[in-house]
Amino acid sequence: MSLGYLGSYAAVLALFVVGVAIVAGALFANRMLRPTRPTPDKLATYECGVDPVGEGWAQSQVRYYVFTYLYVIFAVDAVFLFPWATVFAAPGFGMTTLVEMFVFLGFIALGILYGWRKRVLTWA
Amino acid sequence: MTDAPSYLSPTGQEIVFLLLGAVAVGAALLVVTTRQLVHAALWLVVTFGALAGCYLVLTAEFVAWVQVLIYVGAIVVLLLFGIMLTRAPIGRSADLDSGNRPAAALVALATAAVLVTVVVDGFRTAYAPLRAGGGSAGEIGSSVFRNWVLPFEALSVLLLAALIGAIVLSRTDIRGRG
Amino acid sequence: MRTTLLAAADPTLADFGHDPLWISIIKAVVIFIVLMLGVLFGVWFERKLISRMQNRYGPNRAGKFGLLQSVADGLKMGLKEDLMPRTVDKVIYFIAPVVLAVPAFLAFSVVPMGPKVSMFGVETPLQLTDLPVAVLLVLAMASVGVYGIVLAGWGSRSPYAMLGGLRASAQVVSYEIAMGLSFVGVFLYAGTLSTSEIVGAQAGGNEIFGVPMPSWYMITLFPSFVIYVITMLGETNRVPFDLPEGEGELVGGFQTEYSNSLKFAVIMLAEYVNVFVVSAMSITLFMGGWRAPWPISLWDGANSGWWPLLWFFAKMVLVFAFFIWCRASLPRVRYDQLMALGWKILIPVNLAWILLIATAKAFRLTGTDRTLVYALGIVVLVGCALIWWRFDSVMQRRKEEREAQVQAEFEELGAEPAAGGFPVPPLDLPHYHGVARKEVSSGSN
Numbered sequence: 007m008s009l010g011y012l013g014s015y016a017a018v019l020a021l022f023v024v025g026v027a028i029v030a031g032a033l034f035a036n037r038m039l040r041p042t043r044p045t046p047d048k049l050a051t052y053e054c055g056v057d058p059v060g061e062g063w064a065q066s067q068v069r070y071y072v073f074t075y076l077y078v079i080f081a082v083d084a085v086f087l088f089p090w091a092t093v094f095a096a097p098g099f100g101m102t103t104l105v106e107m108f109v110f111l112g113f114i115a116l117g118i119l120y121g122w123r124k125r126v127l128t129w130a
Numbered sequence: 131m132t133d134a135p136s137y138l139s140p141t142g143q144e145i146v147f148l149l150l151g152a153v154a155v156g157a158a159l160l161v162v163t164t165r166q167l168v169h170a171a172l173w174l175v176v177t178f179g180a181l182a183g184c185y186l187v188l189t190a191e192f193v194a195w196v197q198v199l200i201y202v203g204a205i206v207v208l209l210l211f212g213i214m215l216t217r218a219p220i221g222r223s224a225d226l227d228s229g230n231r232p233a234a235a236l237v238a239l240a241t242a243a244v245l246v247t248v249v250v251d252g253f254r255t256a257y258a259p260l261r262a263g264g265g266s267a268g269e270i271g272s273s274v275f276r277n278w279v280l281p282f283e284a285l286s287v288l289l290l291a292a293l294i295g296a297i298v299l300s301r302t303d304i305r306g307r308g
Numbered sequence: 309m310r311t312t313l314l315a316a317a318d319p320t321l322a323d324f325g326h327d328p329l330w331i332s333i334i335k336a337v338v339i340f341i342v343l344m345l346g347v348l349f350g351v352w353f354e355r356k357l358i359s360r361m362q363n364r365y366g367p368n369r370a371g372k373f374g375l376l377q378s379v380a381d382g383l384k385m386g387l388k389e390d391l392m393p394r395t396v397d398k399v400i401y402f403i404a405p406v407v408l409a410v411p412a413f414l415a416f417s418v419v420p421m422g423p424k425v426s427m428f429g430v431e432t433p434l435q436l437t438d439l440p441v442a443v444l445l446v447l448a449m450a451s452v453g454v455y456g457i458v459l460a461g462w463g464s465r466s467p468y469a470m471l472g473g474l475r476a477s478a479q480v481v482s483y484e485i486a487m488g489l490s491f492v493g494v495f496l497y498a499g500t501l502s503t504s505e506i507v508g509a510q511a512g513g514n515e516i517f518g519v520p521m522p523s524w525y526m527i528t529l530f531p532s533f534v535i536y537v538i539t540m541l542g543e544t545n546r547v548p549f550d551l552p553e554g555e556g557e558l559v560g561g562f563q564t565e566y567s568n569s570l571k572f573a574v575i576m577l578a579e580y581v582n583v584f585v586v587s588a589m590s591i592t593l594f595m596g597g598w599r600a601p602w603p604i605s606l607w608d609g610a611n612s613g614w615w616p617l618l619w620f621f622a623k624m625v626l627v628f629a630f631f632i633w634c635r636a637s638l639p640r641v642r643y644d645q646l647m648a649l650g651w652k653i654l655i656p657v658n659l660a661w662i663l664l665i666a667t668a669k670a671f672r673l674t675g676t677d678r679t680l681v682y683a684l685g686i687v688v689l690v691g692c693a694l695i696w697w698r699f700d701s702v703m704q705r706r707k708e709e710r711e712a713q714v715q716a717e718f719e720e721l722g723a724e725p726a727a728g729g730f731p732v733p734p735l736d737l738p739h740y741h742g743v744a745r746k747e748v749s750s751g752s753n
Binding site for chain 2: 010011012015067068069070071072074075076077078079081082083085086088089090091092093096098099102103106109110111112113114116117120121124126
């Protein structure tokens, strides 16, 4: 366990702390400086400028869910491509690794094709 | 394997690890006890984040950032979209508790007990010193593509199955036979 | 001929993590201040440049050339009353801007801006830190930013904000995949995910007719670069992909309810910092990072000392100007076109391109088992041909069906005497008197 590893992340942590501190500080200063004179009109949601009607709330459609689901699957896929790309040129990998990735992506491609065929990829 | 250092003098790293573990467990408890569905998703982010922190302390940096990318970024957003798909309750919901609370607690405790016993029994006093760079993309890649090729290929089939399942579920016009 | 003239000042992964804490803090604070100033003057630059492109002056009142316009806007936002609608989820409404802004700043920690320099007597690289998985950190931070968008839309409890949040997040996640895949080509060539080493890998160059060609991945991996540029616009919700804030249909998108306050300023800040992050990544991964471009690189001192900061900054300005140029000249795409581009073109093309360069690389790498490569190539080609043939016949059938349907409708209309062959509204159409409630329920899209 070298110092370098922890040091690298200590720097990330430093930036995180500085970031949170400055954003939080700005919002706090804003709270101190700004006037607060609420009226019922000011407290209504703006929507599109017309007085809001009803609950202003409804369900979303399933297609957003489907695209996020696709995102999860392809994110997992991409995550496996990263280590593959880094070791690919190293001695002892090469051809076999290439064939393995062809098989892997072949299965994923079947999934894309199925979705394409069932017109899930089309935003309708 | 080298000799294990004493448990009684924890290093700074171990303390950070324990603290992160405590945060993860605490946030997980809040996930199941909060009365607002969306806040449960928020606490889940804290749990996953603390878990990623644990991985980082264990020098598994690739896994840690993948945890952030996939779980915090993708899975929780998926859960949020799932919540928005449903009745989408605003504010506190009184009916979040089902009568299964004691049973669920029992199952959770039993699972935890099994896992802890297996880990303790499997490793006992084994001690592996942490090595910086041991969790980098290159190391993960060489171990996946040298030793774990079959699970890797099986994963692609799993992903395919998940993909097709999601497509079939989301399309009401794809019917089963009969 | 490959010449890798890595000077001693070029940082490698081993050089990071040894800074004293105070140096790290100084760097972190400097990055923060530079980004803040960058946003202030970036907004000014964008307004000024786009005005010039549209043949008008742009901001020219506050300060010389209107330079202080953004400062004035920022001060105004900081001092204005904060309107928090009664119905919002207070915690989420408050957290969302912070979740948007902080990860955007964090991604800048791994951007290399120069070689090792002497800072207050300490030898240190001009980069806050570097990790063996640095690019993954940038992607992870981008996906945490998505979370901020969803929360802002949800917490506002307003149909337009909600819809904008959903759209924005669906768009960002779609383009993030293509973005991650466009990096794979770079990793394949550089063999690492560390940003400083990727910059180092672009140092050497081939020579053609005595003129040293840049070995930037922008040239050697041109398709990856093009895909990255497209996803970079999509990921940051910029024109032509600025649908989340399409004013005509969504009011202000997910930020509608953040009417006018510092929270809105923080959201804007996060958006601009995100633009800077993707610009910096394009420079690091595809345009040689902080290294000087060719005519300047003839000068020996170009890539040492503090000079590279200047080249990096100049490249940033150019990439940012490209963003503005796009905004001034391109129309907004439709949402279905956006999704189709992301899923049907960028991702499949990207995967095919990755396999192609990997095959080419493997070919050169081993050079022993060529029959296998040919066999693979034939399998892939035959597979693609079969799929294309199948798709083509299905498309053809659909097209014919559509044409037949249009023809049938046309004949039916022509036969109807009241319509006279033209589609006119029926005479017994009820008059519109308005409705007591909304016809289309809120957020139903």
